[in-house]
Amino acid sequence: MKNVIKLLAFTIATLAISILNSCTDFPDEYAVKVSIEEISLKDDAELSEDGKSYTATVLINFNIIQNSLNEISSAIVNINGENYDVKNQITASKGGVAEIPCTFKSQAPINVSATLTIAKHTFDKQTEISPKEFADKVHLNTGNANNIKPCSAVLHVDANYPWFVNINDIYILISTEPFNIPINKETNKFKGNIISCSSMEGNLDDYQIYCNANGLNSNTTYYYQMVRIDPSNSKVIQAGETKSFKTLEVTAKITTSISKTNITSANVDVTFTPGNLAGLYTKNNSNTDGGRMICHIGKSLKDLENSTGILLNSDYTNVFYPCYLSELDASTKYYYRCDFYIGEGLMCSSEVQEFTTVKSTATLTISNTEVFDTHAMIRCELDKGNTKNIISSSGTNTAKIKLFCGESKNEMPLIHTDNAYSNNDFSLGIVDLQENKKYYYKVVYYAGNSILSQTDILEFTTRNSSDITNLGSLEVETTNSYSSSHKYYTLVARKGSVITFKYSINQGGHSLSAQLSGRSSITLLNTHGKNYDWTSGSVYYVFTEAGSYTLDISYSLAKYGHIQIPAITFIY
Numbered sequence: 001m002k003n004v005i006k007l008l009a010f011t012i013a014t015l016a017i018s019i020l021n022s023c024t025d026f027p028d029e030y031a032v033k034v035s036i037e038e039i040s041l042k043d044d045a046e047l048s049e050d051g052k053s054y055t056a057t058v059l060i061n062f063n064i065i066q067n068s069l070n071e072i073s074s075a076i077v078n079i080n081g082e083n084y085d086v087k088n089q090i091t092a093s094k095g096g097v098a099e100i101p102c103t104f105k106s107q108a109p110i111n112v113s114a115t116l117t118i119a120k121h122t123f124d125k126q127t128e129i130s131p132k133e134f135a136d137k138v139h140l141n142t143g144n145a146n147n148i149k150p151c152s153a154v155l156h157v158d159a160n161y162p163w164f165v166n167i168n169d170i171y172i173l174i175s176t177e178p179f180n181i182p183i184n185k186e187t188n189k190f191k192g193n194i195i196s197c198s199s200m201e202g203n204l205d206d207y208q209i210y211c212n213a214n215g216l217n218s219n220t221t222y223y224y225q226m227v228r229i230d231p232s233n234s235k236v237i238q239a240g241e242t243k244s245f246k247t248l249e250v251t252a253k254i255t256t257s258i259s260k261t262n263i264t265s266a267n268v269d270v271t272f273t274p275g276n277l278a279g280l281y282t283k284n285n286s287n288t289d290g291g292r293m294i295c296h297i298g299k300s301l302k303d304l305e306n307s308t309g310i311l312l313n314s315d316y317t318n319v320f321y322p323c324y325l326s327e328l329d330a331s332t333k334y335y336y337r338c339d340f341y342i343g344e345g346l347m348c349s350s351e352v353q354e355f356t357t358v359k360s361t362a363t364l365t366i367s368n369t370e371v372f373d374t375h376a377m378i379r380c381e382l383d384k385g386n387t388k389n390i391i392s393s394s395g396t397n398t399a400k401i402k403l404f405c406g407e408s409k410n411e412m413p414l415i416h417t418d419n420a421y422s423n424n425d426f427s428l429g430i431v432d433l434q435e436n437k438k439y440y441y442k443v444v445y446y447a448g449n450s451i452l453s454q455t456d457i458l459e460f461t462t463r464n465s466s467d468i469t470n471l472g473s474l475e476v477e478t479t480n481s482y483s484s485s486h487k488y489y490t491l492v493a494r495k496g497s498v499i500t501f502k503y504s505i506n507q508g509g510h511s512l513s514a515q516l517s518g519r520s521s522i523t524l525l526n527t528h529g530k531n532y533d534w535t536s537g538s539v540y541y542v543f544t545e546a547g548s549y550t551l552d553i554s555y556s557l558a559k560y561g562h563i564q565i566p567a568i569t570f571i572y
Helices: 002-023 132-136 301-306
Strands: 033-041 054-065 072-079 082-085 096-104 110-118 121-129 140-146 153-159 170-175 195-197 209-213 221-230 235-246 253-261 266-273 291-298 310-312 319-325 333-342 345-349 353-356 363-371 376-383 400-406 414-419 425-430 438-447 450-454 458-461 483-493 498-505 511-517 522-528 535-542 547-557 568-571
Touching: 054 072, 054 110, 072 096, 082 096, 096 110, 140 221, 140 235, 153 170, 153 221, 153 235, 170 209, 253 333, 253 345, 253 353, 266 291, 266 333, 291 301, 291 319, 301 333, 310 319, 319 333, 363 438, 363 450, 363 458, 376 400, 376 438, 376 483, 400 425, 414 425, 425 438, 425 547, 498 511, 498 522, 522 535
Parallel strands: 425 483
Antiparallel strands: 033 054, 054 096, 072 082, 072 110, 110 121, 140 153, 153 209, 170 195, 170 221, 221 235, 253 266, 266 319, 291 310, 291 333, 333 345, 333 353, 363 376, 376 425, 400 414, 400 438, 438 450, 438 458, 483 547, 498 535, 498 568, 511 522, 511 547
């Protein structure tokens, strides 16, 4: 009896386990192994007759290992957004390879996703495939040039199936010299000045690939060639034949003439007749793609060719307008030419002509050069002549005096710039020199950047410091007439130099002042006379910084007034 009970209990337990097992959902991640192993194109792809599409078979390999009791609920493949039911092509026990014929219209990657559902379990795989074999079958060659103009042309590329290639991988190479054919596909070496037309355009469905070649020179023969570049390594994988075209000759004309010459400037009258260039450019001369009139100038023909030029303003119709050339050197021959550009292409030029600026009658001489150990004082005399009222082209800066000094005649840097004072006598200081050393120098009279007059290149040799004790006296006029004036004196000082001067002044309302300016600025004197009484005094000042300084003595006298400055003593 006990054995029967044990057998019954075992049977019930076995049955319960069996029932539980029969209620388990299959498959699960362990009971079912599913792999969507490969998505590819079958080798039976074909182009359509018109070459605008191709048919290919997409292959999806489903590999399934699972309990044979479970069935496939669904198997969907999505290709470029369109769903295909492939359930009937695979089984739950063996899997299978689904084949889906599809039509495609470009070489763009094909997006494929496969979704397999067994019971409540879903398995996915996504990928993209590219029909590279069709890109290799595309025939590309250099096409014709049409719509040829003085500065541009439209260059075409012939293609049998253009939409199978990436338009950004196609280039038109343009040169003024024939290409070295065949092209070295390994080095990508080409002969000639190559302009790469990288911005290809076109309607691929209509087999149109072209390049708008702009900025060309007129009446010029150009050679061009189509190449296809592998984007992965920039190597040439396809090249067409070399063809050529010639841009049209320009009928536009530029004429120029000089209407006026001055000491530092000249007026050029420019007349532009667009001819067959009319409408080929914008009126915005700041636009590099539009028309630009540029006037070039130089002191020699070589300088003329190297000139960057001056951009002129115009609306470029049949027009007359002036060109103002400024900051020229006096009494100097100049060559000039006007060029008209569209983009970077030179369309036409005026004849090269010349003019000579008016001679400056200004004279600049060095009256005296006082040389010390580490300093020097250059005293100059300037007669402005016909340049008296000249200012720079900015219209604001007065004429300038510039001092150049260096250890070589070929290297004389700018040392000092000062205003050309109304008085004709002035002094310029040079500091921080080396003892017992030769220096070269010159002084130049400028208006802006224009040279009005200049001295010869002179030289001096600095002295030994042991030879320097006293700089002597600066002579100052004694005045006893009705007047008001400024007197300017330039001096060079080292740290510790001393300046002193005595003075006398009488008559009420009269004034005498002395202002020192340079690296430091200080009022040395500011005094007034008293009623018929003489007021005397002296000034004593120690320089705290080395440098070049200007002493401005200003006085104002009424009738019968007197000012006496016997001497100014400057102790080095």
